[in-house]
Amino acid sequence: MSSKNRRKWKSNSIPQTKQPEEILPQETNNNFTQIADEEESYRVDWLGTFEAASDLGLAQNKDSISESEQKKELSKKREQQSEILKEPDERVDRSLRTAKVERVTKETRICLELNLDGTGEAVIDTGIGFFDHMLYAVAKHGFLDLKLKVQGDLIVDGHHTIEDTGIVLGQALKEALGEKKGIKRYGSCLLPMDETLVLCAVDFCGRPYLNYTAEFTAERLGYMETEMVREFFYAISYNAGMNLHLKVLDGKNNHHIAEALFKSFAKALDEAKTIDPRIEGVLSTKGVISL
Numbered sequence: 299m300s301s302k303n304r305r306k307w308k309s310n311s312i313p314q315t316k317q318p319e320e321i322l323p324q325e326t327n328n329n330f331t332q333i334a335d336e337e338e339s340y341r342v343d344w345l346g347t348f349e350a351a352s353d354l355g356l357a358q359n360k361d362s363i364s365e366s367e368q369k370k371e372l373s374k375k376r377e378q379q380s381e382i383l384k385e386p387d388e389r390v391d392r393s394l395r396t397a398k399v400e401r402v403t404k405e406t407r408i409c410l411e412l413n414l415d416g417t418g419e420a421v422i423d424t425g426i427g428f429f430d431h432m433l434y435a436v437a438k439h440g441f442l443d444l445k446l447k448v449q450g451d452l453i454v455d456g457h458h459t460i461e462d463t464g465i466v467l468g469q470a471l472k473e474a475l476g477e478k479k480g481i482k483r484y485g486s487c488l489l490p491m492d493e494t495l496v497l498c499a500v501d502f503c504g505r506p507y508l509n510y511t512a513e514f515t516a517e518r519l520g521y522m523e524t525e526m527v528r529e530f531f532y533a534i535s536y537n538a539g540m541n542l543h544l545k546v547l548d549g550k551n552n553h554h555i556a557e558a559l560f561k562s563f564a565k566a567l568d569e570a571k572t573i574d575p576r577i578e579g580v581l582s583t584k585g586v587i588s589l
């Protein structure tokens with residue numbers, strides 16, 4: 299667009315001083331004769347651009363044979379690359395990063411099997427429906443294979459069942475991660491769920507820490523007390539030896555808030571546990587992440 303036309307365009311796009319009826323043409327037919335010279339040159343300017351574009355299209359058609367050959371070559375290369383990526387990395391043996399933890403107390407009896415390099419396949423039965431719903435979300439979005447059976451003293455309440463499940467899942471995470479060689483170590487996620495927005499950041503640094511900011515207006519969700527969400531994450535962070543930050547930035551619906559907390563945790567966890575082939579040994583200037 300020429301500078302003259304740009305000025306014209308600019309002045310036309312600020313119509314505050316004119317009433318709509320003054321701007322709109324009285325007739326809707328394409329009466330070009332009513333258009334001022336300046337407007338005409340503007341149209342011609344753009345027509346020229348369209349012509350140039352179609353010329354380009356014709357030129358591309360002339361080279362269509364070599365272009366299709368190029369495309370073929372590119373898709374062949376991509377295929378080769380995906381074959382290479384299918385080859386198992388020696389550090390990502392999918393049967394290696396697993397753990398099985400059994401824990402029996404007078405309050406709970408827990409059996410948990412975990413595979414960090416899973417597909418999200420899970421069989422979960424804690425006796426608390428809403429808690430199961432949350433843990434299925436963690437397995438799915440964290441790409442964890444999880445088998446979990448909990449028999450807790452639900453006759454008292456859900457406290458021991460949820461807290462002890464957090465302890466066992468934390469222990470399993472720690473065991474499955476082992477020396478943490480090659481893992482990204484840090485992970486974070488900003489997870490939306492309708493009106494709710496939750497931030498989660500984790501570091502598998504070996505040091506336990508929980509920073510949790512969430513408020514619920516409901517006392518319970520199904521048979522799960524909302525105050526137990528914090529207890530669960532506290533137990534995980536202390537038993538896995540991880541920094542865990544969870545912050546509800548926005549939210550109204552209690553179900554959304556809880557679910558977004560668990561899902562953001564799953565996503566952050568998935569990132570942190572992922573093996574990055576660029577990392578030799580552990581990702582730490584100390585050369586070791588405390589266990």
Ligand SMILES: [Mn+2]
Pocket residue numbers: 431553557
């Ligand atoms: Mn839900």
